[in-house]
Amino acid sequence: MKLQPISSKKVPRFAGICTFLRLPHVEDPTGLDIAILGVPFDGGQTTTVSGARFAPRAVREASSRIKMYNPSLGVNPYEKYNVADCGDVAINPLDLEASRQAITDGVGRAVDAGAVPLCIGGDHSVSLPILRGLARRHKPVGLVLFDAHSDTSDEYFGIRYGAGTPFRRATEEGLIDPKRTLQIGLRGSTYSADEHEYALAQGMELITMDDIMENGLKWVVERYGKLQGGPIYVSIDIDALDPAYALASAPNPGGLSARELIYLLRRLRGHQIVGADIVEVNAPYDSPTKMTACLAAQLLFDLVCLIDKG
Amino acid sequence: MKLQPISSKKVPRFAGICTFLRLPHVEDPTGLDIAILGVPFDGGQTTTVSGARFAPRAVREASSRIKMYNPSLGVNPYEKYNVADCGDVAINPLDLEASRQAITDGVGRAVDAGAVPLCIGGDHSVSLPILRGLARRHKPVGLVLFDAHSDTSDEYFGIRYGAGTPFRRATEEGLIDPKRTLQIGLRGSTYSADEHEYALAQGMELITMDDIMENGLKWVVERYGKLQGGPIYVSIDIDALDPAYALASAPNPGGLSARELIYLLRRLRGHQIVGADIVEVNAPYDSPTKMTACLAAQLLFDLVCLIDKG
Amino acid sequence: MKLQPISSKKVPRFAGICTFLRLPHVEDPTGLDIAILGVPFDGGQTTTVSGARFAPRAVREASSRIKMYNPSLGVNPYEKYNVADCGDVAINPLDLEASRQAITDGVGRAVDAGAVPLCIGGDHSVSLPILRGLARRHKPVGLVLFDAHSDTSDEYFGIRYGAGTPFRRATEEGLIDPKRTLQIGLRGSTYSADEHEYALAQGMELITMDDIMENGLKWVVERYGKLQGGPIYVSIDIDALDPAYALASAPNPGGLSARELIYLLRRLRGHQIVGADIVEVNAPYDSPTKMTACLAAQLLFDLVCLIDKG
Amino acid sequence: MKLQPISSKKVPRFAGICTFLRLPHVEDPTGLDIAILGVPFDGGQTTTVSGARFAPRAVREASSRIKMYNPSLGVNPYEKYNVADCGDVAINPLDLEASRQAITDGVGRAVDAGAVPLCIGGDHSVSLPILRGLARRHKPVGLVLFDAHSDTSDEYFGIRYGAGTPFRRATEEGLIDPKRTLQIGLRGSTYSADEHEYALAQGMELITMDDIMENGLKWVVERYGKLQGGPIYVSIDIDALDPAYALASAPNPGGLSARELIYLLRRLRGHQIVGADIVEVNAPYDSPTKMTACLAAQLLFDLVCLIDKG
Amino acid sequence: MKLQPISSKKVPRFAGICTFLRLPHVEDPTGLDIAILGVPFDGGQTTTVSGARFAPRAVREASSRIKMYNPSLGVNPYEKYNVADCGDVAINPLDLEASRQAITDGVGRAVDAGAVPLCIGGDHSVSLPILRGLARRHKPVGLVLFDAHSDTSDEYFGIRYGAGTPFRRATEEGLIDPKRTLQIGLRGSTYSADEHEYALAQGMELITMDDIMENGLKWVVERYGKLQGGPIYVSIDIDALDPAYALASAPNPGGLSARELIYLLRRLRGHQIVGADIVEVNAPYDSPTKMTACLAAQLLFDLVCLIDKG
Amino acid sequence: MKLQPISSKKVPRFAGICTFLRLPHVEDPTGLDIAILGVPFDGGQTTTVSGARFAPRAVREASSRIKMYNPSLGVNPYEKYNVADCGDVAINPLDLEASRQAITDGVGRAVDAGAVPLCIGGDHSVSLPILRGLARRHKPVGLVLFDAHSDTSDEYFGIRYGAGTPFRRATEEGLIDPKRTLQIGLRGSTYSADEHEYALAQGMELITMDDIMENGLKWVVERYGKLQGGPIYVSIDIDALDPAYALASAPNPGGLSARELIYLLRRLRGHQIVGADIVEVNAPYDSPTKMTACLAAQLLFDLVCLIDKG
Secondary structure (H helix, E strand, C coil), X not given: CCCCCCCCCCCCCCCCCCCHHHCCECCCCCCCCEEEEECCCCCCCCCCCCCHHHHHHHHHHHHHHCCCEECCCCECHHHCCCEEEEEECCCCCCCHHHHHHHHHHHXXXXXXXXXXXXXXXXXHHHHHHHHHHHCCCCCCEEEEEECCCCCCCCCXXXXXXXXXXXXXXXXXXCCEEEEEEEEEEECCCECCCCCCHHHHXXXXXXXXXXXXXXXXXXXXXXXXXXXXXXXXXXEEEHHHECHHHCCCCCCCCCCECHHHHHHHHHCCECECEEEEEEECCCHHHCCCCCHHHHHHHHHHHHHHHHCCCC | CCCCCCCCCCCCCCCCCCCHHHCCECCCCCCCCXXXXXXXXCCCCCCCCXXXXXXXXXXXXXXXXXXXXXXXXXXXXXXXXXXXXXXXXXXXXXXXXXXXXXXXXXXXXXXXXXXXXXXXXXXXXXXXXXXXXXCCCCCCEEXXXXXXXXXXXXXXXXXXXXXXXXXXXXXXXXXXXXXXXXXXXXXXXXXXXXCCHHHHHCCCEEEEHHHHHHHCHHHHHHHHHHHCCCCEEEEEEHHHECHHHCCCCCCCCCCECHHHHHHHHHCCECECXXXXXXXXXCHHHCCCCCHHHHHHHHHHHHHHHHCCCC | CCXXXXXXXXXXXXXXXXXXXXXXXXXXXXXXXXXXXXXXXXXXXXXXXXXXXXXXXXXXXXXXXXXXXXXXXXXXXXXXXXXXXXXXXXXXXXXXXXXXXXXXXXHHHHHHCCCEEEEECCCHHHHHHHHHHHCCCCCCEEEEEECXXXXXXXXXXXXXXXXXXXXXXXXXXXXXXXXXXXXXXECCCECCCCCCHHHHHHCCEXXXXXHHHHHCHHHHHHHHHHHCCCCEEEEEEHHHECHHHCCCXXXXXXXXXXXXXXXXXXXXXXXXXXXXXEECCCHHHCCCCCHHHHHHHHHHHHHHHHCCCC | CCCCCCXXXXXXXXXXXXXXXXXXXXXXXXXXXXXXXXXXXXXXXXCCCCCHHHHHHHXXXXXXXXXXXXXXXXXXXXXXXXXXXXXXXXXXXXXXXXXXXXXXXXXXXXXXXXXXXEXXXXXXXXXXXXXXXXXXXXXXXXXXXXXXXXCCXXXXXXXXXXXXXXXXXXXXXXXXXXXXXXXXXXXXXXCCCCCCHHHHHHCCEEEEHHHHHHHCHHHHHHHHHHHCCCCEEEEEEHHHECHHHCXXXXXXXXXXXXXXXXXXXXXXXXXXXXXXXXXXXXXXXCCCCCHHHHXXXXXXXXXXXXXXXX | CCCCCCCCCCCCCCCCCCCHHHCCECCCCCCCCEEEEECCCCCCCCCCCCCHHHHHXXXXXXXXXXXXXXXXXXXXXXXXXXXXXXXXXXXXXXXXXXXXXXXXXXXXXXXXXXXXXXXXXXXXHHHHHHHHHHCCCCCCEEEEEECCCCCCCCCEXXXXXXXXXXXXXXXXXXXXXXXXXEEEEECCCECCCCCCHHHHHHCCEEEEHHHXXXXXXXXXXXXXXXXXXXXXXXXXXXXXXXXXXXXXXXXXXXXXXXXXXXXXXXXXECECEEEEEEECCCHHHCCCCCHHHHHHHHHHHHHHHHXXXX | CCCCCCCCCCCCCCCCCCCHHHCCECCCCCCCCEEEEECCCCCCCCCCCCCHHHHHHHHHHHHHHCCCEECCCCECHHHCCCEEEEEECCCCCCCHHHHHHHHHHXXXXXXXXXXXXXXXXXXXXXXXXXXXXXXXXXXXXXXXXXXXXXXXXXXXXCECXXXXXXXXXXXXXXXXXXXXXXXXXXXXXXCCCCCCHHHHHHCCEEEXXXXXXXXXXXXXXXXXXXXXXXXXXXXXXXXXXXHHHXXXXXXXXXXXXXXXXXXHHHCCECECEEEEEEEXXXXXXXXXXXXXXXXXXXXHHHHHHHCCCX
C-alpha cells in the first residue's frame, strides 16, 4: 500500500495540519518515488513585488483542496507511487550563497534516493541550485520553461545570480541542453532588441505570446518535439500566466490563461519528467481565496500525475 | 404599468436602499411574474472558503449597476413582466433541516402565486429545497447546471445533505429529469475515476472544460437539444467560472470566462425557464470592486430577461 | 527531555510545516501535560461575519512567530511540561450535533490522559462541548470569560445551541460554577434591559467596559478573588478586544486593547487553570499580516505559560 | 406602538434588506421623532482618500449588528420615539451647488416635520447645508465637533466650499454660535501657527489631543459647560479617531480611541441635541469586517439614544 | 542624445522617486516629442466606484516595471523621441468647470510645443477637455474608443458634463469626426434600446463584445479602415477590459482580455496618433500587486511606441 | 529663502510626483541642513513578513498629507533649515554586503556635507551601516531605540548581520555608547531568560511594555536623562507600536499606541539628534489607507521638527 493523502470526504478540507496535497510528511526521501520539497528562498527577487519565500506554506494550505484522481489525465498517482511532503529545504535567509548550496543539497538527497523532486519556490533563482542537485543523476536535461521572461540575462547590478539569470548559468554549467529547451509565454518590454540573443544562439526556442496569439495552442504542442531525446525538467514561473489568473504574480499583462497553461502542461505527458519547479508565487499578494496558491497546487498535482517512472 | 426599477440617471447608483436590480421590495408574491429571492444559507459548505450566506446582500448592492435594457437579448423585461425583490427566505442558521424547509416554503409561495422564482444563494445545497418548492408546479424539470463539479455525490462525512449532493437527491426525489440534464464546466480533481458514474448512469450529460477546450462554445450550445421537452431549471455555481472572473468563488482554476458563461446562458433563450439559482458567491472574499457580486447581478438580469411566460 | 519547539534561530519562521507554537504533532495525548487542540467548528455563528472554522490553521501559521521564553511571566514552559499539537478535533461541518459530540470526545481524550486542553476554536458554541469533555475530570469549574457578550441567552431562532448560549447551557448542566464566574469586557447593545438577568441571578459577576473605564485594570484584578476555591476555565472570545486590535473579530467597538487583555490574562497566575479556549477568530477577515491570529498565538502561549500542574 | 427594528434573534443579522438600524424605511418624515438620513455626497474631499459617498450604504449594512437596548445609557429608544430610515438625500454628483441645496432641502423637510435629523455623510462639507436646513427651526446652535481638524479654513484652491471650511461658513452665516462651540481631538500638522486664529477669535474652544494626553477625559467633559444655553449640534468626523479604530478614515495618527469617543459622546446626555452628522467614513477603504462602518453604526445608535425631546 | 529612462538593471525597480516610465520630470514641454501628463480629476464619476483621481500616481509607480524596448513593435522609442513626464495638470477638486479648463490648458501647452499628449486620467469626463486642448492643432480627429459604454449620453441628472457624455459633447463641438470613430468593447445593460441611436446617427461604428465573440479580433482590425484619412485620438476606458484583467475598473463582466486589448492597440500602428488617454483606473481598488496600474503602464508604453511623428 | 514643500492648499495632496514631505528632490546634499534618504533594503528580514524595501516609496506617497507647521512642537522647520529628499541609497538587492557599504556611503555623503541624515528603511539591519556612515562625524552616539526587540543578538543562522543584530555590532564597533542607550517598548517572547544579558551588561537600559504599563509615560521620559552628554541617534522600529496602530508592522501585540510613541518622540526635544531611522514598515501589508506609511510620515516630520542645529 502506497502513502495516501487524507480524503476531504473524511476530514474537512479546512481541518488538520497542512502538508502538500495532504500527503504524509516524510523527512527521509528513501523509498519515495516523488519528493515534494518547499524552497522558501526569495533572495533573488529585484522587482516591484516580493515574498515568494512564503509560497511553500501557502501552497501546502491551498493544496488541501486537491482530491486523489485526475480525470483529465486518467490517473490516481497514489496507486502507483509513493509521494510525500519532504518539508522545506534548510535555506538561510541571511546568506544567499549558503542558501543556494542548501537547495542543491536538499534536492540532491531526494535525487540520490531515486525520487523525482518537485519543488515549490521561492523565486526563479532557485532553479539553478535545483538543477545542480538534479545533475547528480540527470545532466544535461531538456527544459520546458513557462515564463514571461527568458531568464537568460548575464547579470543584474553586476551580480550573476538572481531571478533573471538561472538559465544562462545552467547552460554554462551544462545542466540543461539548450537544444532541447523551449521557453513559452514570453512577452513584455525588454532591455534591448538583442536581449534574447544568447538564448537563441544556444539553440533555445522562444515562443512568445505574440506567437501564441497568432498560431494557437496546438501549434505550441507541436513544438514539444524539440524536447525529445532524454529527460526533461519543467520550470513554471507563475508570471507565465496573465495576472488575472495569478494575482500574486509579478504583474505582466497579456499572459496565458490558467486553462491554457494547464492544457500545455498536461500535453507533456509521454516526456520523461525528472524534476520540476513552480516559482514566483508571491503569497503575501494573493487573492482573498488564495487563487494563485490554489492554481499552483493544481499545477503541482498535474506534475505529480505526469511523472511516469517507466 | 409594471413595477419599475429606479433609474441610475435619476438616482445615483451609489445612493438609496439596496434591493435586487433596484426593484421594489414586495413581501407578497401575488401578482408577480418573476420573484427574486435571497437564500442566505451556507450550512452545506465544507471547503476552504465560506460565507455564501452573505451573497444576497452583496448582490443587492452590486445590482444597482444594472440598467433596464438588455441589448444582447433585445429585451426590457420590465415592460412585460412584474418583477420584484421578495426579500430573503427566513432561514435558521442554527438548524440546517429547518432552513431547508424554509427555503422550500419560501419558493413554494412564489410558485403558488404563479411567479418564476430566481434565487440568489447561499451554497449549492439550497438547490434541493428550491427544487422541492418548485415541484409544487413543475416536476420533474430539465436541468442545466453550470458548475466545476457534478454535485451528485451520495454523502460527505456520512451526511446526505450538503453542497456536494443536491442533484443526487433531486434525482432520487424525481424533482429533475436526468435525461434532460446538462452539466457544463466540470473540471479539477475528483475522488475517483467513477465519481461521475451515478450521473452518467442516470442519463445526465457531463460537459467538461476539456470538452470545451477541444470543441468550442457552439458545440456546447448544440448539446442544448437535450433540454427540450419541458420546463427547465438553471443552476449556476459561480465556480463554473475561472477564479479570475469570480474572485469570491471557491477557487478551481481552468474554468469558463465571464464572457463564455454569459454567452452560454443567453443561448438558453427559447427554453422554458421556470426557476433558477446563482450560488456559491462567497461575498467576504470578493474583490474590492465586488466583481463577483457584479457578475452575479449581470447573470441575474440575464435570467430575468430570458424568462418568457408565453 | 521534554518535547521542544523548533527554534526560529535555526529554521526561519517562514519555513516548515505549521503546528501550534512549532511544537511536535502528537496524535495520542498520552504522556502530555498540555494538549493544544484545534476545533474548526463555526456552525453556531449567526452574525455578520463567519469563518471561525479557519482559525486553527491560521493560528498554527501565526504561532511560528513565538519563541520559547516568556519574559513577562519568567517561564520557559517547555522545560517543565510536555506540550504538543494534537491536531484538529474531527468535527463534521454538516452535522451540528455530531460536531459537538466530537468536540467533547476529543477534549475528553486529552483530559483522560491527564493533559490540560487548550483549544483554538471555532465559534463560541464550542465552549459547551469542551466543558462537557473537561467535566470528566473537573466539574464544576470556575469561569473567567473575556467577551463583549455574556453568552447566556436561552435561545436564538428557537434553538438552544449556538454562539450566544454556551454559558447558560453550561450552568444548567452543572459544568461551571456561576458563583465562581467572572465575565469581563461586556459592552454594546443588547436585546433588553434584563438580558443579563439570568447571569446575575446565578451569581455571575459581569464587568463591563464602562466599569473598566471608570475603575481601571487593577480593580478588575481585584475581582479575581471570586475565582478562588477550585480549578478554573478560561474562555477568550476575541471580540473582547476592540476591533482595532483584532481585525478578524466580529466588530464591536470600545473593547479592551491587546495590552490590557494580555495584562489581565497574565494576572490569572496562581489560579489552577484546567482548560481554556480562544474563539471567534474569523480568519478570512484577518489583516494582511494576520494580526488577529498572531494575537491569538500570543494568548495561547501565555496560557501555556500559566499552566501550573503543581 | 412605535416603529420597531427587526430583531436579530428572529431574522439573522446577515439576512434581509438593509436599512439604518434595521428600522422601517419611511419616505415622508411626518410623524417621526428622529429621521435618519443618508447624505452620499463627497464632492468636498481634497485629500489622499475618497469615497465618503459610499458611507450611507455601508452604515446601513453595518447597523444590522445593533440591537434595541443601550445598557450604557439605560435606554431603548424605540419605546419612546418613532425613528426611521428616511433614505438618502437626492444629491447630484455632477453639480456641487445643487447637491448642497438638496441636502438643505432634505434636512429641512425632516426639521419641518418636527424630527431630529441624524445624518450619515458624506464628507465634512455636508455639515454646512445640514446646518442650513436645521436653521429653519434652530439658529444658531451650539456645536460639539469631534475632528482632527478645526475645519474653519477660509478656502482651498480659491474655493470657499469644501471639507475644510464648513464651520467658518456656518459661523459667518450665523448657523452656529462660536461661543458655544467645542472642537475636540485636534492634532497633526497645520498650514501655519495661526491657522486656528479665526476659530479662537470667534470664541470657539479647541481641545487638542495634546490637551487630552495631559488632562484626561474627565477634564474634557468638564469643558461641556460651554455648550449650555440652548440646543446643540453634534458633528463627528471619523478622523477624530486614531486610524487604528477607524481604518476607513483619512489617516491621522494619534487620535481618540473608539472607547474614548463613545465615552465622550455619551457624556453629552442632558444637552438638547437637535441634529447630528457622522462624516468622512471612506467606505471603500474599510477593514474586511467593516469596522469603521460598524463603529459609525454604534455612534449613530448612541446618538439616537441621546435624543431627548423633553 | 534623447531623454532616457532609468534602467532597472542599474537601479532596482522598487527604488527611487516615481515618474512615468522612469522618465525625467520636465515641467516645460518645449522640445518634447511626447508629453505624458497626469490628469487627477474624477469629478465626473457617478457609479459604484470612485477614485480615478489617484490613478496618475499609481501608474507612475507601476510603470517602474517597464523597460526600454518593445519587442512586439520592434521599437525603442527613446532612441528617436524625447519623451518626458510633465507632471499633473493643475486641476481643482472643488471646481469642476475650472478643472476642465485647467486640463484644456495643460494639454494645450504640450500641443503648442509640438508634443503629442498622452494623458493618464482621471475619469472619462477628462477626454472632452483634453480634446479641446488638442484642437489647437488637430480638429477634428478620428477616434478609437475602447470602452464598455459609448459615452455619448446627453446628460446625467440634468448635467451635460460627466463621465457618460464626453463624446457627445466632442461631436457637438466638432472636436472628433464621428465618421472616423470606432467604439470597441461595448456591452452590458443600457437605459433603452435607442441609447446608441445618437452615436449611430452621427456615423460612429459601434463594435460590441457580442460582435467580437462572433467575428474575432482580426475582423475588428479590418474595421480600422474607418479611421483613415487623418490624425486619430485613442481613448482607453479601462472598463473595456473584463474586470478579471483590470480589478480596479468599474466592474462590467464580459469584456476584453488584456491580451486582446494589447493586440488591438498595437494594430493601430500606421495610424497617425496625435493624442491619447487612459482613464477610469480606480486606484484605491486595485489588486495587491496593482495589476490594473501595471496594465495601464503597459498600455502607456505601447502608446509611446506607436507614436510616429513621420 | 529655504527650500519649501508644495502646499496642499495649492496642489491637491493626491496630485504631483511624490517626494518625502513634498520637498524638492536634491541629489547633492551640499548646502542641506537635513537630508532625508530612502534605504530600500530588506535583505536582513527573517520573520513571517517581508517587503520593507518598498517603504521609502510608500512613505513618500503618504507624506503628501503633511503640512508645514507642527503645532505640538511650535515649529515650521522650513523657515530655519534647508530640508530635501535626497532620493534612495543605491543598494544592490542581490549583494547584501555591497548594499551595506552603499548605505554607509550614501549616509556618509550627507554627513560630510553637514546634513543630518534621516533615513526611511528598509529593515532594521540598515541601522548598522547608517551608524557607520554617521561615525564619520559623530562617534559614539547615544541611542534611543523604539522597538519590540533589543536587536542585540549575536547571530541568526550563524550570520552576524541581520535585522536582529545591528546594535550588538554597533556596540562592538564603538558606533554607539551603550551607557547612553535606551531601548523602549520591549515585549513578547524571547529565546531565553538571558537574551537581554549582553545589552544589560553593556549598560543599556531596557524599558519593557510591562514597565510602561506599571509606571506610565512620564516615568519613561524621566529615563531620558541617560541620553545626556552628547549627540544621539533615534531608531524607530515600527513594531514598537501595537499592530493596531501599524498594520504593516511585523505583528507583535501589546505595544505602544501611536499617541504614546509620538508623545515620547516629541519629548526628545532638547537632545542633539544627529541622525535617525524609521524601519520595518512592510509596505505591501499596509492598510487600504496606508495608515502605517502615514504614521511613518508623521514621525518623519516630527523628527525634522526636532532637529536643532544650534
